[in-house]
Amino acid sequence: MQLKKTAAAAIFGFIAASALASTSIDKLTMTPASGAKVGDKVTATVDIGSPEGICGMELEFGDGRREVFKIKPDSKLPIVVEHTYKTAGDFKIRAAGDKVENAFGCTGKQIIEKYTVAAAATAKAAAPAAGACPADWALKGKAAKDGSFTCVPKKGVKDPKKPEQPLACPAGTSYFTKGKTLGCEKG
Numbered sequence: 001m002q003l004k005k006t007a008a009a010a011i012f013g014f015i016a017a018s019a020l021a022s023t024s025i026d027k028l029t030m031t032p033a034s035g036a037k038v039g040d041k042v043t044a045t046v047d048i049g050s051p052e053g054i055c056g057m058e059l060e061f062g063d064g065r066r067e068v069f070k071i072k073p074d075s076k077l078p079i080v081v082e083h084t085y086k087t088a089g090d091f092k093i094r095a096a097g098d099k100v101e102n103a104f105g106c107t108g109k110q111i112i113e114k115y116t117v118a119a120a121a122t123a124k125a126a127a128p129a130a131g132a133c134p135a136d137w138a139l140k141g142k143a144a145k146d147g148s149f150t151c152v153p154k155k156g157v158k159d160p161k162k163p164e165q166p167l168a169c170p171a172g173t174s175y176f177t178k179g180k181t182l183g184c185e186k187g
Contacts, residue, residue, distance in 0.1 A: 056100025
């Protein structure tokens with residue numbers, strides 16, 4: 001009977017010592033630290049103090065994404081996670097101890113209260129440069145927002161010469177000629 005009590009006490013002592021191990025969440029950083037835009041990949045890095053025993057940790061990005069980790073003495077540290085925000089805003093990022101499976105939470109927590117993600121820059125198609133239409137040709141109307149445009153013969157020019165080289169068209173458009181028109185069209 002005494003042997004069973006001693007064995008039970010030893011097991012309880014081992015479990016208690018494992019639970020009291022002080023693996024701590026020491027630092028949370030984001031890369032880039034500022035200037036992130038929607039669609040950019042950002043990286044969260046969580047530095048963990050010397051892992052003793054096993055503990056759990058959660059990492060929250062503030063937009064609904066949450067990841068959990070079981071930290072062990074042989075875990076690859078620091079914890080590095082890539083993330084892409086889909087909306088602009090200010091997000092609270094948090095790394096904190098959390099029970100994971102049979103492991104108690106690591107000690108400590110680190111919080112970035114306000115990580116700002118800006119709206120993605122919209123690519124505006126460049127309007128054709130002055131003189132985008134060749135000699136003897138004039139811009140018909142205005143260039144479209146997508147950068148496409150059409151050139152027609154200038155007033156008084158009966159037989160305009162088509163250029164020997166295609167026009168330099170804005171990104172997302174391509175050169176075309178059709179009858180007495182030419183220019184850059186989407187597609």
